[in-house]
Amino acid sequence: NVDIRFPLETKWVNNKLQIQSKSANSVNGKLNVNGINQSFSIQKNQNFSIEIPANVLSKGTNSIQLDYNGIKQNIEITDWKIENQAQFSTISLASKYNEKVTEIFNQKYLSPRLEVPTLQLPWQGIGNWCYPLITAQIDDSGLMNKRKNGKVDYLGIPFLIDKTDKNIAFVSQWDNYADSIEIPISGKGKKIYFLMAGSTNPMQSQIVNGKITVQYADGSTTELELKNPTNWWPIEQDLFDDNFAFEIPDDKIPYRIKLKTGEMYRGGTLDKYSSIKGFTDRQVDGGAATILDLPIDANKELKSIKLTAVSNDVVIGMMSATVLK
Template identity: 35%
Template sequence: INGKKAKNTAWLKNSIGMPRLQIPCQAAESYEVRIIESAATADKALYPKQIAASESLHIQFPESFSIKRIYDPQAILQEKRIEGTMLHTQLQGKSGHHTFFVEVEKDKIRWWEAIDIEIVPDFEIIALHPEAAQLQIEIRNHRSQNEKIDIWLNHQASGITLDLKAKGSQTILLEKAHHGTNLIELRQGNCVLASQKLPFWNIPFNADQEQTQICLSNYYNDRVDDIFAFGKYMSPRPTSTSLQIPSQGFGEWCVQKILPEIDAQGFREKCDEKGLFTMPQSIRFQATKDSCPNNILFVSQWDNHPDEVEIPVENAQASHAYLLMAGSTNHQQCHLVNGIVRVQYSDGSADSLLLINPETWVPIEQDFFEDNMAFDIKAPRPYRVQLSTGLVSRNLERDLHLKDVEYSKGRNIPGGAAVMLDLPLHPDKKISAIHLESNTIESIIGLISITLVK
């Protein structure tokens, strides 16, 4: 250092990525460091940067290293075995990027090697062109071996078998897809290797299919028009300081006195003499007349409503369920399961629709802001029904020319809007009940109508 031999140097403990040397030196305006002798640059551990969830990870360290210990702060190592300079392990945890650390030694110098690994599912099912009028998907095999896979669509064998190469993919077109959400399964025998529900709202609806409306009038417990009211939601409430929602069930810490107007008169007027509201694609929903005191079934964590409701169903079989729903959700419930619609079968099994903000659960009073960047909806938008007019659209902001308001920049819907959701069902199983459940505080889950399609 500055022409003098350095003294009292020390290797730093807990160095990550490479050994680091600490060199004490006197204060000076500048330092000239000359390395008289150095070892060759240390080799790195060899391992795949991406691995399928079911496969074992094998890490080869240089022969000059010795493995001392392992630090796994994310608890992703299910099993581990060290054989010389080879580390064998089985990973666990969610898909995504993870890191654990291995302390190694070379020439009596120790440091930590950071092992960065991405866990991916064994197989991926990816929707191609989700706004198209046909169902086209890509199947990816992340395993390091060839696989023979049978494709199932909506609980039925599609007749398509794929020979997937290791780390390879194939694109296929599936016929007989449903209007809305379709369940795709990858199977080997009776084993389901992967499944995915993908919405395709531009696939035509077959209007000739038999439709059955489930009668909900005996379960209605409120009016959709009255979802927001000052002083309505008073309990339960925290006893400490909190950024809790205002008593009308709408607003935030900066917006306390806004009361969106919800008016379902136009929707009711669009119903026929039997109380049926017909969507443009000919899906029919049962609604109520003006004389009915209640017109929606609400569940929530508020004391105003039950947390969950079970609706018995007798001797019903269907391949698809379409639901007309309306309720509330807020910033705090974004990307959470706000509620669940569960269709229970007589054999004890069930199919479930998870109501997740923003993909499958939306606020009644507004349309979601989306910029395809930070604010991105990871699924095609569902159909919405403007309650004050009965207008049906998948883009109300465009069709209604929505204008800015204080609490909803460019997205406030006059009169509010319901949403049509759906769930593919097992056509060979008998339905015994439909279960509606609230899963988060403050949000309100409302069910107006259910239509089963053969």
């Protein structure tokens, strides 16, 4: 592997972007975040802090570009404590819902499969070669009962789930569902928040399981890759980050919703987990959904959101999407 390091190292601390110069020369440049430009100058091997006004940032992920000495350095900061300064627009997915989230492991995923002997994923979509008959019971009663007028609020963000018999849009490489769906949208915004749920397996670790693509009216796109274990966690359990192998930065660990109770928590922080024999000791009773976000170009007219399943053996689902204006 090749590790490319920029002359400037950055860290987000207490609403300030801390910059440490590793360059032997002085650095003069501009910082751009959400269309706001700010000039900066750093002497060689100097530490420097830039305070970014809260009203130009949004809760969750923010994209920042540093442009200096002919270099364009793109960085992301993630801060879920930032208060959003704008209005929301919820998106109805009712016409795209094709399943109830509780049914993810209550069916048979039979095709496509190889026609030769292999260690394949059990037909219910969960399990392993030692315990091929296990399953996980998903219970969405807490989340659904918490809705008021079809909406539920987490982190100050409204999520619309405006149907009860079906409440999720699944995509998959399995023939049970289409491999992608497209949701028409319009208007403008600076971010979209998503409530997601689905499956993943050890064979899909460290790779892209699915992707969310936001298309603008001019044909350009912005994309969010759903990658195990960074931001795509299995519905039935929490992943374990031991701060050694495959380290996930603490600020990147997603917020999750216990479907059975409607409780929100930071992934991996529950006081009590259940067990599925031979499979996991970190089962979330009733399953969990995940909150994700994607910064978008606030200057462009929106056209659609496309959800695509990339990896085999997984089911990717979207329960809700909300635009931050």
